[in-house]
Structures are given as structure tokens and as C-alpha cells.
Amino acid sequence: MIRQDVIDRLYECQVIDPRGEKIGAVKRVWVDDRTGDPAWASVHTGLFGMKESFVPLRRAELRDDQLCVSVDKEQVKESPKIEATDDHMTDEEQAALFRHYGFGKQGTGPDGGGRQPMRRPGSSQQAGEYGDHGRPGQGGRDAMTRSEERLNVGTERVETGKVRLVKHVVTEEQQVSVPVSHEEVRLEREPITEANRDAMGGRDLTEDAQELTLHAEQPVVSKETVPVEQVRLTKDTVSDKQTVSGTVRKEQIEVEDSRKARRGR
Numbered sequence: 001m002i003r004q005d006v007i008d009r010l011y012e013c014q015v016i017d018p019r020g021e022k023i024g025a026v027k028r029v030w031v032d033d034r035t036g037d038p039a040w041a042s043v044h045t046g047l048f049g050m051k052e053s054f055v056p057l058r059r060a061e062l063r064d065d066q067l068c069v070s071v072d073k074e075q076v077k078e079s080p081k082i083e084a085t086d087d088h089m090t091d092e093e094q095a096a097l098f099r100h101y102g103f104g105k106q107g108t109g110p111d112g113g114g115r116q117p118m119r120r121p122g123s124s125q126q127a128g129e130y131g132d133h134g135r136p137g138q139g140g141r142d143a144m145t146r147s148e149e150r151l152n153v154g155t156e157r158v159e160t161g162k163v164r165l166v167k168h169v170v171t172e173e174q175q176v177s178v179p180v181s182h183e184e185v186r187l188e189r190e191p192i193t194e195a196n197r198d199a200m201g202g203r204d205l206t207e208d209a210q211e212l213t214l215h216a217e218q219p220v221v222s223k224e225t226v227p228v229e230q231v232r233l234t235k236d237t238v239s240d241k242q243t244v245s246g247t248v249r250k251e252q253i254e255v256e257d258s259r260k261a262r263r264g265r
Contacts, residue, residue, distance in 0.1 A: 026043055
């Protein structure tokens, strides 16, 4: 049984059916207008959470942050649409819910008693009827809690790719300038004088020949493999900033008087 002192904990609770399937999150709570006991909870269901369905709190249990109810998910999704204008349920709306969930004959409540007027906690009521039943935990005052979503931004380490160090053999053409030398023949003539005439000899006419071997340098190419450098992969951590954005929702509280005139926010 859901008591009055846990109403605050019901908001945004995940509603779980007997098979353990999630139905939706509690958005509003409806209490018996006579006793103030929680009787119904409106839950946002559907693919995008746009449909509001009513779930009976009969035999429901609050377990941590989950509200375990006694009806199936499909039955909740097929429940009749309730307008509940002015934060109160009409007799006709209650009767429709009772018929849908099979709570006895028309005109009886979930526990077998007669239907009682239903309202949201904190909505207007006659003072002194059963005391001041505002939202629990508010010092007896009528109040509501305004909530809003906030972005929780953090970081996670993800793999962005792999880098490999690969060695290939390539061929390229090189040109090297090498200094070389060679021998050339130069003809020298020395005149005959009285001083060297006898040394030279050869007064008679004869034939003669002299041979001189010439040399030259030419480039010789060979190859050798020598180490020239070492290459390795290392990692550096670089810090940067990125801007993230997201859509958040927040609740707004408005005050309306009995003439439906909007007076402030």
C-alpha cells in the first residue's frame, strides 16, 4: 500500500508491471479527496512518452526508485483518456477507469467502497475537511517541486584508429661526382750544344722508336649497406576543447486564478 508520506518519492519513478516490464515514469499523483491517500498515478507511456495513462496504486509497492503495480503494461496503455480538468477527476472519469481495470461494479472504488472525489496533492480543497494535506515534507504547506534537466558532460576513451611503422625497399637513381686523372703525352725538345753533343751521340742517320705507356683513372662503383638512423612510433597526449550541446527540459510553475487568468510565472 502506498502511504501519504511517500508521495514525494513517486515522482519520476519507473512503473513496473508484474512481469517486470517498464510501463513509464510517474508524472502526477492523485489522492482521495476525503482521506488524502494516494489512489492513482498518471504515467507517460508510448514511444516518445507523449501519452498519459492512469495506473491504480491499489496493491502497489515502492521498491527503491521503482513503483511495482498489480496491472499489466498493455492494460495501462489501453486505459481510457482522462482529462482531469482543474486537477480533479469527475465521477464519470473515475467510473471509466474502474470499468477498465475491473474494480467491482460501476460506482465502487478499487477497494470495494464507493467512489470518492479525486484530486492532485496540493490542489484546492475545503479547509478543515481532513486537515492540511499538502505535499509531504513541506512543513504542512501546499507546495510543489519544480525540477529541470541538466547536462552531465564527461569524457570516455575510444579507439580512433591504428598506426603502423612499415619498412619498404625502394630504388632511386643517384649521381656522384668523382675526381679522376689520366696521363697525357707531352713532347719535349732539347737543342744540341757543344756541351752535350758527345753525350747525345747518334751522328749517323738511323731509324729508331720509343714507346711510352699512358695511365688513366676511371670510376669504380660498388655498394655497401650501412645503418643511417633508427625510427620508432611514440604517442603524445594533446589537450583540446570541444563544445557539446543537448536539449534539456525544465518545469515551469504558473499561478492561475479561478477565472483562468494567468497571473505570473
